[in-house]
Amino acid sequence: MHMPDDLNIDAMIDDLRTLVEVESPSRDVEALTTSANAVASVIENRLGGRAVLVESEAGPHVHWSGGGDRKVLVLGHHDTVFPLGTLERRPFKVDGGHATGPGVFDMLGGLVQAIHGVATLEDRSGVEILVTADEEVGSRASRALIEERALACGAVLVCEGAADGGGLKTGRKGCGTFEVSVTGRASHAGLEPEAGINALVEASHQVLHIAALGRPDIGTTVTPTVASAGTLDNVVPAEAKVVVDVRVESAAEKERIESAFAALTPHVDGAKVSVEGAIGRPPMPESASAELFALAQRLLPGIEGRAVGGGSDGNFTAALGVPTLDGLGAVGGGAHADHEYLVVDSMAERANLVAGLVKAIQNA
Known part of the structure; x- marks a missing residue:
């Protein structure tokens, strides 16, 4: 793919710096408002119109x-x-062909590339851009809007970071979080432990049972990740909580796992168990991306497609039956980590790929 004359890497880096230097942690509405204004400004400056x-x-x-x-x-x-x-400790910089700083790979670099890619098109009709504020925390406040715009448009290009090696993400597991709460009864651990109902012991039973629900052979992982129980070392714990991460590849497994959590019952006499949560992001089957991935392969021969375990907002659009291709964003790595980075030399190619896909969809 050739690089259009008006695709300016320095300008892309400037816009990336602008977005990274406006910190945007999920759930901080004030910071996200500042960030949204910065994103809107970049879009308007590059594409015209009103964001x-x-x-x-x-x-x-x-x-x-x-x-x-x-x-x-x-x-x-x-x-x-x-x-x-985080920015003070890890400021934005470009060095050795890598851009670093909080959010460069997940997913501010992808936003910048997409905006500059669309900006190379003389005809931008039929194109919508939606940049949400809560993807990292489950998209509860944006899901309805995402689904509405996806159905209205009929095809979705997701600018999340690329898979390892720069591949596109052609499938994603469904994912969700469950919180299992155990209620027991406190008592003195030395004087009358038998008078208590040990929530920690009950939680231990639950952890072993829950972990056994996994079926890695068919892509289902069920991973207890966080646990808490008790107050003092001489008190039988009255409460315990276990948080569980779940990933599934099929709707049938989603149903099986959710049913299994709903059916959890106590093992310790007198203990009570309650469950909150669900597999909030449905699986993104590879069939949802097949048509768009074929287009991408024609535009960039040799590009690979991979099914991955992580979820994105593309899970929602694919579940609606809307053709969806993911992983079109930055090439790099270290998502959610201090070593997060973006490969600068890939920015033009990825922007071009988005532009080429948009044009092909417009002309279809």
Whole structure:
């Protein structure tokens, strides 16, 4: 793929710096409002028109339309996982061919590339861009809007970071979090332990049972990740909690796992068990990306497609039956980690790929 004359890498780096230096941790509505305004400004500067801020309880989403008959939704998010103050410790910089700083790979670099890619198109009709504020925390405040715009447009390009080696993400597992709460009864651990109902012992039974629900052979992982119990070392614990991460590849496994959590029963006499949570992101089957991935392969021969374990907002759009291709964002790595980075030399190619896909969809 050739690089259009008007695709300026220095300008892309400048816009990336602008977005990274406006910290945007999920759930911080004030910070996300500042970030949304910055995203809207970059979009308007590069694409013209007006980027509208869509208010939500999680913070503002940003929506832009090129007008005309809707044909393709470019989807991303501007919230990041890093707390305020990360930038001071890990400032934005470009060195040795890598851009680093909080959010460069997940997914501010992908936003910048997509915006600059669309900007190379003379005809931007039928294109919508939606940048949400709560993807990293489950997209509860944006899911309805994402689904509405995806159905209206009929095709979705997700600008999350690329898979390892720069591959596109052609399938994703469904994912969710469950919280199992155990209620027992406190008593003195030395004087009358038998008078208590040990919530920690009950939670231990539950952890072993829950972990056994996994079926890695068919892509189902069930992983207890966080546990808490007790108050003092001489008190039988009255409460315990276990948090569980779940990933599934099929709707049938989603149903099986959710049913299994709903059916959890106590092992210790007198203990009570309650469950909250669900597999909130449905699986993204590879069939949802097949048509768009074939287009991408024609535009960039040799590019690979991979099914991955992590979820994105593409899970929602694919579940609606809307053709969805993911992983179109930055090439790099270290998502959610201090070593997060973006490969600068790949930015033009990825922007070009988005532009080429948009044009192909417009002309289909």
